[in-house]
Amino acid sequence: MKKTFRRFIRIGNKIEASPKFRRKSDADEWYEGMLKKKAFEKQGLEHAPQKEISxxxxxxxxxxxxxxxxxxxxxxxxxxxxxxxxxxxxxxxxxxxxxxxxxxxxxxxxxxxxxxxxxxxxxxxxxxx
Structure with missing residues (x-):
């Protein structure tokens, strides 16, 4: 069986698990993306703004x-x-x-x-x- 990698992140009161990845770097990339998403949500945004911004x-x-x-x-x-x-x-x-x-x-x-x-x-x- 091939080794797989997962990452976990706490969002609010729940812990979310990543999908299984074949490479650790892919799991880490998922985790970094989730950290950024969490930071946007903390600012009241669902994701990076798409409108014209300054x-x-x-x-x-x-x-x-x-x-x-x-x-x-x-x-x-x-x-x-x-x-x-x-x-x-x-x-x-x-x-x-x-x-x-x-x-x-x-x-x-x-x-x-x-x-x-x-x-x-x-x-x-x-x-x-």
Missing amino acids: VIEWSRIWMVAREASYPKSTTSPDDQRLRDYVLPKIGDRTLSSITSSDIRFLLEDISKEGFLKEGFKISPSTARG
Whole structure:
């Protein structure tokens, strides 16, 4: 008999089991997805919003999902960088209106402000659309 893997997650007062997976990585992926779903539900959402939303609205959802998957020591600096550098410049724009050029200009502005430390390099393909 082949080995199978399962993960379990508590949702409210019940424990939900994953389907059986042949690979542990697939079970882990299911678990991460359920953590994100749980984070969205905690915010009163069934799933990630499908409507046109602003960068600031999406950043809140993204941070909740990250906080469900990563330690506070990882997410706290990310949240601070968003609030200090990204949201003041493009937070009110809709996600679909952001272009790769906007991201390049944002990175240029941030580097001028000293956020990007010497030796920190960003590949040109990072901002490519």
